[in-house]
Amino acid sequence: MARGFKGGIRPNDSKTRISSIPIHELDGTAEHVYPLRQHIGAMLESAVEVGECVLVGQKIADLDELNPPLFASVSGKVSAIEPRLHPDGSMVRSIIIENDMRYEVHGSVCPKGKLKELSPQDIIHIVREAGIVGMGGECYPTHIKLQPQKDKEIDCVIINGTECEPYLTGSYRLMLESPELLVYGMRAVMRVFGLSKGHIAIEADKRAAIKAVKTKLAGKYGIKINKLRTRYPQGSEKHLIYAVTGREIPHGKTPADVGVVVINADTAAAIATAIKTGMPLIRRTVTVAGTAIAKPANFNVRLGASFEYLVEKAGGFKGEPTKVIMGGPMRGIAQSCLQVPVVKGTSAVLVFGESSATHAGHKMRKRYNPRSGHCVRCGKCADVCPMRLMPMNISLYAQRIAAAPKESLEMCEKYGADDCMECGACSYMCPGQQHPLKFIRVAKKAMAEKQPSAENQQIKE
Numbered sequence: 001m002a003r004g005f006k007g008g009i010r011p012n013d014s015k016t017r018i019s020s021i022p023i024h025e026l027d028g029t030a031e032h033v034y035p036l037r038q039h040i041g042a043m044l045e046s047a048v049e050v051g052e053c054v055l056v057g058q059k060i061a062d063l064d065e066l067n068p069p070l071f072a073s074v075s076g077k078v079s080a081i082e083p084r085l086h087p088d089g090s091m092v093r094s095i096i097i098e099n100d101m102r103y104e105v106h107g108s109v110c111p112k113g114k115l116k117e118l119s120p121q122d123i124i125h126i127v128r129e130a131g132i133v134g135m136g137g138e139c140y141p142t143h144i145k146l147q148p149q150k151d152k153e154i155d156c157v158i159i160n161g162t163e164c165e166p167y168l169t170g171s172y173r174l175m176l177e178s179p180e181l182l183v184y185g186m187r188a189v190m191r192v193f194g195l196s197k198g199h200i201a202i203e204a205d206k207r208a209a210i211k212a213v214k215t216k217l218a219g220k221y222g223i224k225i226n227k228l229r230t231r232y233p234q235g236s237e238k239h240l241i242y243a244v245t246g247r248e249i250p251h252g253k254t255p256a257d258v259g260v261v262v263i264n265a266d267t268a269a270a271i272a273t274a275i276k277t278g279m280p281l282i283r284r285t286v287t288v289a290g291t292a293i294a295k296p297a298n299f300n301v302r303l304g305a306s307f308e309y310l311v312e313k314a315g316g317f318k319g320e321p322t323k324v325i326m327g328g329p330m331r332g333i334a335q336s337c338l339q340v341p342v343v344k345g346t347s348a349v350l351v352f353g354e355s356s357a358t359h360a361g362h363k364m365r366k367r368y369n370p371r372s373g374h375c376v377r378c379g380k381c382a383d384v385c386p387m388r389l390m391p392m393n394i395s396l397y398a399q400r401i402a403a404a405p406k407e408s409l410e411m412c413e414k415y416g417a418d419d420c421m422e423c424g425a426c427s428y429m430c431p432g433q434q435h436p437l438k439f440i441r442v443a444k445k446a447m448a449e450k451q452p453s454a455e456n457q458q459i460k461e
Helices: 120-129 170-177 179-193 207-217 237-245 265-276 307-313 360-368 380-384 391-398 405-414 425-429 436-450 452-460
Strands: 023-025 031-035 059-062 076-085 091-099 156-160 198-203 223-228 260-264 283-289 297-302 321-326 333-335 348-353
Touching: 023 170, 031 076, 059 091, 120 179, 120 265, 156 179, 156 237, 156 265, 170 179, 170 207, 170 265, 170 283, 179 198, 179 207, 179 223, 179 260, 179 265, 198 207, 198 237, 207 223, 223 237, 237 260, 260 265, 265 283, 283 307, 297 307, 307 348, 380 391, 380 425, 391 405, 391 436, 405 436, 425 436
Parallel strands: 023 297, 156 198, 156 260, 198 223, 283 348
Antiparallel strands: 031 091, 076 091, 283 297, 321 333, 321 348
């Protein structure tokens, strides 16, 4: 029986067409841009200078042992180191490389040995030196995740093979086409923690992926496939862990506090590639889709290529585009232009036209017809909240912060605004065309500014 969690939504996933299209490997563009901020943590420092020639897999930026380095995905000359637009909307100091189209590989890229001969510390070092981060969107340094505090004993490893956001199919195609990388990466993580058993979580409707991984496992390695209900946000760590193990993560705690480490499927494949070939993280799978894309596709693309290049390779626009999103439509980041680079956290580039309505409330407008656009107190946002919060109340008090900051923030804290995972299910289901998540983010930001030291401490942990 497929397992799941209480709450959540089941939007139209729009994956039928794109999920059948194999991953297509792309070469590079004339210019590749590498922002020096591509993970949760500090900004990296350039390890190269303008005019220097670099090779594929060469380290071009680094900082310290806490932060994963950055590598060139093409060979060529460093033409500039200057601020460029990041997909998050900010200007970030970036390394620009002119691609010579030769793709010569750096001498440091070589196999790291057989898995059984590598110690846990060897694997952690390889992961760090490969610049690997959580590729599901969180971009948390993977080598840090593999080194929890000494008082936190890990007894369970889960590979997150769910892909619950609409349109995204990159991980599905990866499991279908390269299940051996997923399994190898899982075995490497299990070896780090000295475990003989592990879990791979895949949504129950991804039958072809389940079959491909199961065939590759062939009953070996002590790895179990867990079929989960197809429901958003099933890919969230808290809900994934609950569905697989039944363990709940307390407020303010992490998966390691309940003895679990979760690794994204793409991250596991990157770990396998780093060990088997020595190639660091210089590529990732990106889904290019949406109602305004002519030929939706899954691409294996070199980091630093532009969104414009991906759209071009996907046949360009179909109709007039009105919205571009990096990531899924539920939690992705809206883009102001296509002249931004693919970074480690780019799972998708989605383009939509004017007629694309993903808001479920559109279907219920006639029933409620809130003329002024106010909350109709229907409670649907609370029904679908996977964190069991009351978004309508948090949203209400968040809108009053400017007028009565002290009282409003206290009420936001009381209703658990900090526990919101920003999945967007509340905004999706609101029949009054409200966007509770927008105001909850305002509340969380105000609460963080009120307690900066606590916020900084959480980031460090």
